[in-house]
Amino acid sequence: MQSERKIRVLIAKPGLDSHDRGAKIIARALRDAGMEVIYTGLKQTPEQIVETALQEDVDVIGLSILSGAHKTLFPRIIQLLKEKDLTDVLVIAGGIIPEEDVAEMKELGIKEMFGPGTPTDKIVQFVFENVPKRT
């Protein structure tokens, strides 16, 4: 009998900012919830993030950014995911993203944005409920 495959999550820090407190806490919370978590470390280019997602065969990508460069970096990541045919990966994001940018980011294909103060349980639950089913 094959054991059930664990949900695989990539937590990624795009861009040059180094605020990784949130990213690490989310990585740990998802791991404690039974998921397989890969954390990229800081200063990742969109190319590196998408390459890691591909190599690691992840179900979920969590992007964390606090530098204000999301409007440049998120669209590029989404575009690269499309090019690599990774469109069924669940992409979520967190950090400091002004309210007025949220709709635009969601339209791009980022499923949900979690701002400061979000309970970690809420993110864990969101991942369980929205992770694409493997066939």
Place this chain on the structure above:
Amino acid sequence: MSDKGKINEIAKELERWEKTTLPKWMGQRPERKSEFRNHSDTLIKRVYTPEDTKELDYMRDLGFPGEYPFTRGVHATMHRGRLWTMRQFSGYGTAEQTNQRFKYLLKEGETGLSIAFDYPTIRGYDSDNPLSKGEVGICGVAVASLKDMEVLFDGIPIDKVTTSMTINGPAAMLLAMYIALGDKQGVPRENLGGTTQNDMLKEFFAQKLIIFPPKPSLKLVTDIIEYCTRHVPRWNPISISGYHIREAGANAVQELAFTLYDGITYLESCLERGMKVDEFAPRLSFFFAAHNDLFEEIAKFRAARRIWAKIMKGRFHAKNLRSMWMRMHVQTAGFTLTAQQPLNNITRVTIQAVSAVLAGTQSLHTNSFDEALALPSEEAVRIALRTQQIIAHESGVANTIDPLAGSYYVENLTNEMEERAMEYFKKLDDMGGAIAAIERGFFQKEIADSAYKYQREVDGKKRILVGVNDYTTEEKYPIKVLRVDPKVEEEHVARLQKLKRERDNRKVNEVLEKLHYNTEKDENLMPTIIDAVKAYATIGEICGVLRKVYGEYKELIVI
């Protein structure tokens, strides 16, 4: 009756109170929690009495302001003589925009400047590097060359203000630009006043904005301290920083212990370089966070001053009293700002700022209430500055020195802070020092564990954050987001490329070759870097030379 007799009597009385008066009240009004703890996980007693400070020896442990061990303050008049420097960290967009913001802050009564640089500058990349895309001028001002520095300080005579630069990896390059700017404005180097953060050790486990590996990073830090000691004597070459350690998740004890231990490491590095302790130690400065727990923070600041004085005297045999001074800058803790009901942050910032003032800080930055949402607006920055002015002029807290001395609670907490910091020092000494601890991920793990614990407490409502996990509302505060025009990046790139075309490129190549040579020879690099910035070599070019020789740091990932 002897003091000891009195204390025994009080202890007996306490026991009686606990058996008679207290139970009646506990029956009618039980306590809100089964136990009370601060951020450093100290179990807080119901009430503190002289018994809790019975080991305290006034002259040995507290003394007078301006005298060893400086628990009560480094100056004899403290804020009665001069108020702390109100220094607001700011910078965004182009050098022109930040120059305008500086002039505005100076007009509003600010007394010192503090530059926030953008991420490309902090990481040693030019604006036209592909890695800089989308980040130019966003989280700070873009300074790629001396040209930008000239614009940044246009109309601001730098012999009239002091300037703090939050810069670490490329600290030598930015300091070199400031020195070069001084040369242009006709300000002698001995009259330049200010601070470069230049604290690389904490970068490896807290702020994590790193270019080079630990050893060459420490070498560059030491170069700056040595150069300033000889040539820029009024400059604080380093600001040994706990702020980022705290923001990354450490508790107050860890912030205190790790920061001071970094300080010890820099001292050792300077002594190895052949400098004498009393030559450079008086210019070392410190930077801490002020978090929400008022008394815990006050105890931390007081303990920090006392420990540092003892280290300088005991471990490093300093003779000059100034070497034993811990001069500090404090910033209210950005992490505590909430995105929910942001106006409440004004109250948080006030409490935090009061702790720093009560504990005798030399300089203070108060955060703006909207910073969990975006870059601070002008209104929010003004309120943050006004908060300091209200504390200074209306609250009366600055009218006497170290008013909480002698408080059974505060003195007990201060002692505990010191004891727990010393335990960390011992552990770190045994591990082989700060760099060894970084390489094995010790600090990183300690901080990540504390950060996770804090978050679990918030998630489980063991720790109440108003507006976040309790007293919540659905209302959204209509925040006006200050946005940096994307044109800033285009304009900056264009300006930089124009500079690269028009400057004397033969001279630039020559000086960069000389830099390469001197880097390999392991010389103090400050003089060569000053020559390079004067030739308008850019930050990316100068860091590029050093990257070739030193290599780049690869992050040790510790979750």
